[in-house]
Amino acid sequence: MKLRAANGKLQVTDGDTGTTLAAPPSRDAGSRNFANLRSAMRSWIAHLLTIAVIVVIWQLVAWLRLKDLEEGTLAYRQQQSYLPYPHRVFLAFFENFDSFFGAGVVTFWNAFLGFLIGGVVGYALALLMSRAQWVARSFYIYIIGSQMIPVIALAPILYGIIREETLLKVTVAAYLTFFPVTVNVLKGLQSVEPRALDLMQSYAASNWETYRKVRIPVSLPFLFNALKIAATGSLIGAIVSELMGGNKGIGVLIISLQYNSYGGSDKLWALVIEAALVGVIFFGLVSLAERLLVPWQPEFRRTQRTG
Amino acid sequence: MRYGKTGVLALADVSLDVAPGEFISLIGPSGCGKTTLLRLIGDLMQPTAGNIRVQGKSAGDARRNRDYGLVPQAPTLYDWRTVVKNVELPLEIMNVPAHERQSRATDLLGMVGLREFATHFPWQLSGGMQQRVSIARALSFKPSILLMDEPFGALDEMTRERLNGELLNIWREIKTTIVFVTHSIPEAVFLSTHVVVMSPRPGKIEHIISVDLPYPRDVETREEPRYFELISQVREHLREMHQ
Numbered sequence: 001m002k003l004r005a006a007n008g009k010l011q012v013t014d015g016d017t018g019t020t021l022a023a024p025p026s027r028d029a030g031s032r033n034f035a036n037l038r039s040a041m042r043s044w045i046a047h048l049l050t051i052a053v054i055v056v057i058w059q060l061v062a063w064l065r066l067k068d069l070e071e072g073t074l075a076y077r078q079q080q081s082y083l084p085y086p087h088r089v090f091l092a093f094f095e096n097f098d099s100f101f102g103a104g105v106v107t108f109w110n111a112f113l114g115f116l117i118g119g120v121v122g123y124a125l126a127l128l129m130s131r132a133q134w135v136a137r138s139f140y141i142y143i144i145g146s147q148m149i150p151v152i153a154l155a156p157i158l159y160g161i162i163r164e165e166t167l168l169k170v171t172v173a174a175y176l177t178f179f180p181v182t183v184n185v186l187k188g189l190q191s192v193e194p195r196a197l198d199l200m201q202s203y204a205a206s207n208w209e210t211y212r213k214v215r216i217p218v219s220l221p222f223l224f225n226a227l228k229i230a231a232t233g234s235l236i237g238a239i240v241s242e243l244m245g246g247n248k249g250i251g252v253l254i255i256s257l258q259y260n261s262y263g264g265s266d267k268l269w270a271l272v273i274e275a276a277l278v279g280v281i282f283f284g285l286v287s288l289a290e291r292l293l294v295p296w297q298p299e300f301r302r303t304q305r306t307g
Numbered sequence: 308m309r310y311g312k313t314g315v316l317a318l319a320d321v322s323l324d325v326a327p328g329e330f331i332s333l334i335g336p337s338g339c340g341k342t343t344l345l346r347l348i349g350d351l352m353q354p355t356a357g358n359i360r361v362q363g364k365s366a367g368d369a370r371r372n373r374d375y376g377l378v379p380q381a382p383t384l385y386d387w388r389t390v391v392k393n394v395e396l397p398l399e400i401m402n403v404p405a406h407e408r409q410s411r412a413t414d415l416l417g418m419v420g421l422r423e424f425a426t427h428f429p430w431q432l433s434g435g436m437q438q439r440v441s442i443a444r445a446l447s448f449k450p451s452i453l454l455m456d457e458p459f460g461a462l463d464e465m466t467r468e469r470l471n472g473e474l475l476n477i478w479r480e481i482k483t484t485i486v487f488v489t490h491s492i493p494e495a496v497f498l499s500t501h502v503v504v505m506s507p508r509p510g511k512i513e514h515i516i517s518v519d520l521p522y523p524r525d526v527e528t529r530e531e532p533r534y535f536e537l538i539s540q541v542r543e544h545l546r547e548m549h550q
Contacts, residue, residue: 202351217385217387
């Protein structure tokens with residue numbers, strides 16, 4: 001028999017069978033739903049407040065900057081201030097919705113394709129490195145070294161070689177993805193409890209079976225951790241590649257607006273915010289995939305232990 | 308037998324014969340090599356000298372022949388598999404057809420009293436229940452020898468005594484040989500046909516005590532004078548080593 005605190009209340013359960021012998025009247029489903037609703041509402045209010053605070057500060061700073069610029073027409077001063085009022089950014093986004101949205105989709109798909117390729121390559125490399133010590137020892141230093149090169153320096157060089165915008169973007173996105181995947185997955189593949197390996201040995205399981213049944217499942221939470229880092233990384237890689245030239249994508253629009261003095265900083269800001277939103281959506285999709293594919297992790301557990 | 312890179316003498320002059328169907332407990336202070344001996348028998352470790360024969364085979368051949376069912380200290384269940392799928396895991400590796408896997412796993416879960424928890428996940432079970440799943444999993448492929456390494460060490464006394472009783476019932480039902488590592492004297496006496504008392508550094512077998520308590524043993528066994536005599540006898544042997 002065990003005393004247990006559940007939801008902050010004491011509960012008496014049989015230590016072994018886990019049947020509840022005595023418990024305080026639990027809150028009914030209605031009140032639990034209400035609590036969930038309240039917590040959801042709280043988080044929405046927090047979001048709205050954050051946005052409101054940002055907008056207010058933005059508005060204030062934009063106003064101060066505009067006040068300091070005294071010469072020229074309003075349009076000219078707005079251009080010179082580089083910090084347009086938030087509502088102008090908002091308007092710029094909707095006035096150019098078709099081209100901005102299209103650019104966002106292109107950038108996302110290119111980044112995503114590179115992300116997938118980088119993920120597969122990174123995972124394969126980790127498998128190889130976990131299988132053979134000499135591979136790990138000889139490759140690790142180069143893999144780390146490869147990540148010390150700034151993308152902004154690498155992208156123009158690669159552009160000079162590849163000369164094809166989509167291929168360049170995909171390559172750079174993949175390049176930025178494989179590293180966190182390799183490092184994390186390698187750690188995951190090696191994080192199996194020795195006892196679990198003893199058990200596999202007692203079944204006379206082959207190496208491949210040990211990977212399939214134990215090492216690979218254990219590595220999946222590590223993989224998703226890496227993919228979350230890579231989601232933003234691959235997107236930045238794609239946008240930086242677009243700055244090198246090309247016809248489509250968020251980076252292409254950003255660079256053309258910067259060269260075109262009458263482009264308007266409101267459009268630039270709208271694109272920067274769009275890039276951030278695409279990043280958040282990408283991250284969200286990876287988190288959703290994790291929830292569906294690796295649901296056994298402690299943070300996703302709904303049901304409580306029975307005893 | 309020496310083990311390890313540093314060459315620490317873990318076990319010396321250990322000689323132990325186990326007859327089929329016996330229930331052998333290895334008991335001794337920590338560091339006496341009882342777990343090492345279990346791992347050597349199970350071919351999870353190789354002796355530097357000496358040899359282990361299991362039904363005429365080497366320990367390695369016995370392991371490859373799937374003669375050993377291992378029950379480690381912690382349940383070591385896989386969180387991504389349900390209870391029944393955990394029990395089926397060894398059978399998957401041994402290419403047992405799906406329907407047979409399922410029926411065997413269900414039978415074993417019935418045997419350890421967890422049939423209605425088949426579709427639960429390990430983390431939804433208590434420690435005692437998890438350890439019963441671990442036992443069911445070890446029995447799934449009908450090994451001829453069960454190697455148990457302090458399987459009930461982390462459980463509370465009540466749960467432990469109940470699982471002791473259940474383990475004896477299972478053992479009598481499937482007539483397997485059990486080698487059981489423990490540091491609990493009452494547990495060793497209650498379960499075993501023979502208690503092997505070991506001394507540390509280097510690990511040696513000091514005494515082998517035959518437990519003449521009749522089976523079936525149950526709650527009443529724990530009240531019998533002979534039970535207490537045997538406990539005292541084991542305790543005295545253990546105490547002698549510290550003098």
